[in-house]
Amino acid sequence: MADTLVIVESPAKAKTIGKYLGSKYIVKASMGHVRDLPKSQMGVDVTNKFEPKYITIRGKGDILKSLKDSVKKVKKVYLAADPDREGEAIAWHLAQYLNLDLSQPLRVVFNEITKDAIKDAFKHPRHINMDLVNAQQARRILDRLVGYNISPILWKKVRKGLSAGRVQSVTVKMINDREKEINAFEPEEYWTITNAMLSAGKAFEARFHGYGEEKAEIKSEAEVNEILERIKDQPYVVQKVLKRERKRNPAAPFITSSLQQEAARKLNFRTAKTMMVAQQLYEGIDLGKEGTVGLITYMRTDSTRISQTAQEEAKTYILEQFGQEYIITEQRPQSKKEKENAQDAHEAIRPTSVMRTPDELKEFLSRDQLKLYRLIWERFLASQMASAVLDTMTVDIKVNGIFFRATGSKVKFPGFMKVYVESTDDGGKEEDSFLPPIEEGQTLEVQNIEPKQHFTQPPPRYTEARLVKTLEENGIGRPSTYAPTLETIQKRGYVALEEKRFVPTELGQIVISLIEEFFPEILDIEFTSQMESNLDKVEEGMSEWAKILDHFYGDFAKRIEVAEEQMQEIEIKDEVSDEICELCGKHLVYKMGRYGKFLACSGFPDCRNTKPIVKDVGVKCPTCETGQIVERKSKKSRVFFGCNNYPECEWISWDKPIPRNCPKCNSMMVEKKRKKQGVSNTCTACDYQEEVDS
Structure with missing residues (x-):
């Protein structure tokens, strides 16, 4: 018979923990917070040291009754909410409502939901940390x-x-x-001059650098013409060749914010989706014979610390899969953020066992769960691997007092890059740009000189x-x-x-x-x-x-x-469109929703007609030939393209049609966007394809 009650936030967490604790424990879920400030009033006495007035949350009656009944039947109660401010507050509110003895060590915390972590946590219960509770209370x-x-x-x-x-x-x-x-x-004009050159029969590119070794910018076409005139028919002589070996360190394991950023860049996940999927991986996934297992550590953290056990396990895996040279041999400098968090009780976000590879878990995880797990697993593993080593080469070329510069790099030793490379906000990534053998004093052959006009861009x-x-x-x-x-x-x-x-x-x-x-x-x-x-x-x-x-x-x-x-009253007037409501005959007005502008009837609330704003892409429908292709949005706000004769004509495409046909077979062309290959115009019927400057 069970003599101990454990209260957690969610049924998934309860199921995973219950499996490890055995029959002497009852594990129940509070379904998050059980008490909060009332919605109908301020609920804070500003004249009495900001004393809060807490009430039980509506709809929690049955849960609270069940928890109260369970408390009466057991000798001990443990509160095992998440290991952060919010979790501490949930534990304190439960203790208050259930009249638990706060002088007893009721609180159990763990950073991961695995057998060893759970058993160890229950051996070391602690008192509720009122500093954490007060921090949450103050924020609330x-x-x-x-x-x-x-x-x-x-x-x-x-x-x-x-x-x-x-x-x-x-x-x-x-x-x-x-x-x-x-x-x-206000955009500013600038120009670049790129030279396609040859050395030892191999092509490479060099760009205008300046009028000496100091970098300079070209501001006008007149300046371009002066430079072109000055270098015309002049020899291109290699002034300096600088070769260096550069180390590149891996990114630190994920904290909450870096996980949200990288999942957005690499997986196209919204922030809320990232946290929802991470919660599922943390609370436990059914792995068949192994049962329900928490696959990642707690996902709300700003510490990059990794436990010694996890480091040793990663070292074993790296040694087995990649070899001795891929193991870290030097002490890496910590960032300021890492130093600040060195004493933090939380770890970074990592797999609970690096031995559970993403490929082994494919059959047990949904597509989104697998994507996020793979991201976390690869990032953690890479963080525990040796630095990459790159050979870099910078070549300065002088022609009649004008300097051009060519840069190149190649990976000498991939190190962590064999597993994972961090993305950047603009989607770019470091790639090899080999330079052929070039020596100082060498005269180079020029194949082509290409001046290009550019304009500075506003901040994105x-x-x-x-x-x-x-x-x-x-x-x-x-x-x-x-x-x-x-x-x-x-x-x-x-x-x-x-x-x-x-x-x-x-x-x-x-x-x-x-x-x-x-x-x-x-x-x-x-x-x-x-x-x-x-x-x-x-x-x-x-x-x-x-x-x-x-x-x-x-x-x-x-x-x-x-x-x-x-404060003056402000009336926000809706912008009236030319379109007429087909239901009541009134004008439609532009409204702004969470996914952008849409059209709604000005007769609201009597008439609730709404319509999306469709953009004509200037292409005839290839199916019905009478309709026009317009841009639409799916329920999940993903842009797609369809015929404006829908539902009579059901032609749709995820790729944007362009207003000219294929020069090879005269079929429809679409714009395809791929992360690695960039943007291309591609025929929908034959193999014709052309690259587009993105």
Whole structure:
């Protein structure tokens, strides 16, 4: 008969843990938080040290009754929620509601859900850490003070249903500011001159470098013509050849933010999806005969630390699969972030056993689970492997006082690159660019000189990956807040995703301008970052949470009074289109949703007709020949192309048709985008293909 109750957050976690603990334990799930601040009121007594008023969450009645009944039947209760602030708070709320004795060591934490980790954790239960609880409580109350004071003002002055969050407002401001930068950007002209050259019969490229060894830019066509005139019929003599050996270290194992960024770049996963799939891998997957096993360590962490056991296991695997030369032999310098987290109780995100290779788990994982597991597994394994060694070569070529430069590199020893190479925000990656043998004093043959005009580009709009990286760099929010923040600002209609990049809406710009005028500290990046640091000090037991809130609330309360009196009402008028509603005859207006603009009837709420805005790509439908191909969006917001005669004509394509036919067979051509090969125009009927400058 069971004499111990263990409470975790989710049924999946309960199932995995229950298997390891055996029949003497009952494992039940609380289904996340059981108590919270009420939705109908502030729930915080600002006159009494910000005392929170907690109530049980609606819909949790049956779960709480079941847990209370179970507590009466057992001798011991352990609270095994996740090992972070949120998990500590869940454990404390459960202890409060179930009247558990807080003087007892009730709390059990583990970084991975494996047999050894679980058994070891239950041998060392601890007391609930009130510093962690208070840090979570302070954050929750701070967000409530901001949201429940500013939001009602926005409802009165702008539109019902709006909200203002501490982290979400700063995030929207960053997106707005980037849009302002883009709109204010004035492109500047510049030119490049690329020479196709030969050495020992082998081709390579050299680019204009400058008028001496210092790098210079070409600003105009007149300057290009001067250079071309100056180098015409002149000998190209190799001035200097510099050969170096360069080491390249692998990226550190994943923390939450780097996992979110790399999953966006490599797998095209949204931030929320990455966290959902990672949660599944952490809580446990049924591996057939082996049963349910947690495949990765806890996925909310900003530590890159790896346990000694995991390092030794990786070393064994690398030795067996790759050989002695692929094992790390030198001590790598730690980054500032790693040093700060050296004492962190959490590890980086890694596989619970590197011996469980992605290929071995194929049959047990969904497609998305396998993709993310492979990413985590490869990144961790690479982080434990020897550095890559590259041979680099820089060649300076002088022609009548003008310098051209050629650079090349080749992999001498792949090291970690045999397993994994980190992506970059612009999708580029390092590739070999071999140079033929070249000697100093050598005269080179020129095959072709190509001058090209370019214009500087504005800063790019934020992708999810780039935005998460920027939030992290500025110390805004914490790993667990990024995904919900990005979801919230879209749901509220403050920003939209267009071609996977964030665009501010008119509503978002208006709301942020009002908050900026009346609550400037809420949007101040330094202020927000400092507040995160203060909350961290609460977690470390170095600050009192009520004092931090008190320091913030004094000035904030005065600003609330001023805003209520002085903020002007703003009416947001919808832009009227030329299209007429086919249901009621009124004009359709442009609306902004979380996935961009759409058309809706101006007669709302009496008429709820909506239509997508379709873009004509200028190509006739190849099936019905009467319709036009238009751009559409799937339910998951993926762009595809279809006939505007749908549903009568069902022609569709994921690739964009281009407005000219194949020169070889006269069939439809489409634009194909591939990560490695780039963009090409490809015939849908024959093998004709042409590369396109992306």
